[in-house]
Amino acid sequence: MSKMLVSYATLGYPKENEYLEFIDGCVKGGSDILEIGVPPKYAKYDGPVIRRSYKQVSSWLKDIWPLLKETRDRVKIPIIILTYLEDWLPVLDDFLSNLAKIGIDGILFPDLIIDYVDDYEKYVKKIKDHGLKAVIFTAPSVPDPMIQRVSKISDIFLYYGVRPTTGVPIPVSVDSLITRIRILVDNKLVVGFGLSDVEDMRKALRAGADGIAIGTAYIEAIEKGGVQEAINLVKYFRGVLNEF
Amino acid sequence: MAIEREEILPKYWYNIIPDLPKPLPPPRDPPDAEFSRIDLLRKIMPKEVLRQQFTVERFIKIPEEVREAYLNIGRPTPLMRAKRLEEMLNTPAKIYFKFEGATPTGSHKINTALPQAYFAKAEGVNHVVTETGAGQWGTAVALAARMYNMESTIFMVKVSYEQKPQRRTIMELYGGKVYASPTNLTEYGKKVLAENPSHPGSLGVAMSEAIEYALTNNYRYLVGSVLDVAILHQSVIGQEAMKQLDILGEEPDILIGCVGGGSNFGGFAFPFLGAKRGEKFIAVGSYEIPKFSQGDYMYDFPDSAGLLPMVKMITLGKDYVPPPIYAGGLRYHGAAPSLSLLIKEGIVEWREYSEPEIFEAARLFAEAQGIVPAPESAHAIKAVIDEALKAKKNHERKVIVFNLSGHGLLDLPNYESMMKRLLK
Secondary structure, eight states: OOOOEEEEEEETOOOOHHHHHHHHHHTTTTOOOEEOOOOOOOTTOOOOHHHHHHHHHHHOOOOHHHHHHHOOOOOOOOOOOOHHHHHHGHHHHHHHHHHHHHOOOOEEEEEHHHHHHGGHHHHHHHHHTTEEEEEEEEEEEEOOHHHHHHHHHHHSOEEEEOOTTOOOOOOOOOOHHHHHHTTTOSSEEESSSSSOOOHHHHHHHHTTSSSSEHHHHHHHHHHHHHHHHHHHHHHHHHHHTTOO | OOOOOHHHHHHHEEOOOOGGGSSSOOOOOOOSSSSOOHHHHHHSSOOHHHHHHOOOSEEOOOHHHHHHHHHHHHOOOOEEOOOOHHHHHHHHHEEHHHHHHHHSSSTTHHHHHHHHHHHHHHHTTEEEEEEESSSHHHHHHHHHHHHHHHHEEEEEEEEHHHHOOOHHHHHHHTTTTEESOSSSSSSSHHHHHHHHHHHOOOOHHHHHHHHHHHHTTTTTOOOOOSSSHHHHHHHHHHHHHHHHHHHHTTSSEEEEEEOSSSSSHHHHHHHHHHHHHEEEEEEEEESSSSSSHHHHEEEOOOOOOOOBBEEEEESSTOOOOOOOTSSOOOOOOOOOOOHEEEEEEEETTEEEEEEEHHHHHHHHHHHHHHBBBBBHHHHHHHHHHHHHOOOOOHHHOOEEEEOBBBTTTOOOOHHHHHHHHHHH
C-alpha cells in the first residue's frame, strides 16, 4: 500500500472560498486524509504560523458548523477534526454528536493523552460511542509502554508529532525518533510536526513511517503565493511519498 | 582484578523519558504569545544540545571526545563508603556516597558543561553565556569554555557575587567574565533595577539576563539544569554508581539526592529508576525555598523574563526571590519537569530541611568523613542521617546511597554565616 498523505487545513483559512478551493485541491492533489483544524482558545502545541491562521479565521468565522458541513459534502476522503479537548470539555457530547451527524469521520485531540492522561480511555470510549474514529496523538515525550498501548486503540492511524510544536524547525533526528517507537506501534504510523523538509520526510519514511502529515507548509504557501501554490505543494509531497 | 576507569565510565547517556510512568508534558509557547519561545531556542542553544533535548531516545552515545574529557577531569568519580558516619550513628545501615565534589570545579555541574561546550565549539561558537547562583555552574562553564578555547560570560546572582568572591576568582582565573545580576547590560536587568535598585538578584533574573545577552550578541547560552538535556548528561553519575555498586556486590535500597533545579538528583537517581533498582528515592529541598511543600505543579517559565518556553514543573513562580540571609543554596524556584512528574506520581518522595538542620548534618559529616560538603549536598546528608537512624530503630540493614553533589571548600563564607547565626 502506498504511503499516506495527511493534509491539514485550518477551517476557513484564509477566507471561505479560498479554503474550499484548497481542500478540493488537497483531494485532487493526492491527499488520503484531510485534517481540519477548528480554531481553539489556546493552540498549546502549535507554532506561530498555525496560530496566525487561527487568529485570522477567528476574526470572521463565528459559526463553524455550516462550513464543516460544506467541507464534508464536497470531500469524499476521510475527514479528521483537529482541536484541543480542553475547549470542548463542557459540551463534549454535543460537540461529538454534531460531528457525527454531519458525517465527519474522526477526531484528534492533541492534548488528550498529555493533559488528560488519567481519563484518556474514558474519552476514547466516548468518541467511539458517538460513532467517530478516535485518532490518538503521541510524541517523543510519551513513554514507550504507553505508545504501545494507545497504538492498539487508535483508529485509522497513530499520529506521532516529532517536534514539540508545529511548524518550528527544531533540530531533531527524525529517523532515530521513529526507530525508537516503530516496533512498539501496532498500527499505521503517521508522522508530523515540521516535516516539510523533504529530506526529513524521506528519512521518516525510510525509518518506517506509513504516512506524513503536513500543515504549516501549506499555510506558509498560501500566505506567500496563494491557494494555488499550496495545492502545488500537495502534489509535490504526493510525488515524494510515491517514491516509496 | 583491577577494573579500568574507562570501563566504569558509561558510553551512553540515559534519558528516563521513554521509561516515565506517564507522558511528560512538552515545553510550550504561552497563549497569545507575541513571539515563539520554542523558535527562539534555535538562536539561544547550540544546535546539537537542542537536538538532544528533543530527540528523546533511551540511550544516546557519548562522543569519544567527550568521554576523553570526562576521563581528563577524573571521571568516574569515587563511590565511597561512609563507614565512620555509620559508626557514629550506630546504624546497621550501610551508607555509600558518590562524590561529585572530586571534579576540578568541585561539583557535578561540569558533567553537562563539558558536552555543551564541546557541541558549541564544534558548531563554530566562540563565546558562551550563562547564569550562576552559588557559582558552581558558573565555574563549570568557565572551565569547559576554556577547555574548548571559547570566551565565557557569567551573570552571577548579586548576593552571591558579594558573598562568594572566591568563586568569582576561580571563574576569572579560567578566563570567564563575571557580572553581578541584575546588571545594566541587558534590557531585562535594567527593568528589574528600575523597579528595585537594591534587588538582590535571583537565578530566574540572571538566567533571563544571560539569555538576552547571548541573543543580542549572537553568542550561545548553556543551560545548567531543569531542561531534560542537562539531566541526560548528568546520567553518567548514576550509571557509574550502579557499576561501582555491582563491583562491591551491593544492591541499593534507598537513594537520596538534593534538588536545586534537579539535575544532580536526576543524573544520579534516574538510571537506577530506569533499571528498576532501589526501593525508595528521596529528593531533598530546602525548607526556606519550599517548592515541594508550597509550590504548584503547573506550566511556568524557567526564567523570570519568560524568554524560554513554559515547562510543566513544581514551581514557586518565576518571579520568586529567595530570602537573602539564607545560606543553604538550592534557591531555584522550580524543579525539572521529569522530576516533578515523578514526585507527583509518588515514585520519588520529597523532604525539606531547614538551615539549622542541614548545618548540623554538614558538621556531623565533616567530623565523620573529613569532607566539607557543599551546603546544597548537606540537605541530602540530613536525609541520609534520618534514614540511617530509622534503619537503626527498625533493625534493618538498609543500603543507603546518596549523591554528594559537591564539596563546600568555596562555601566557607556560608558556613561562617551559619556558625555566627546558628551556634550560640
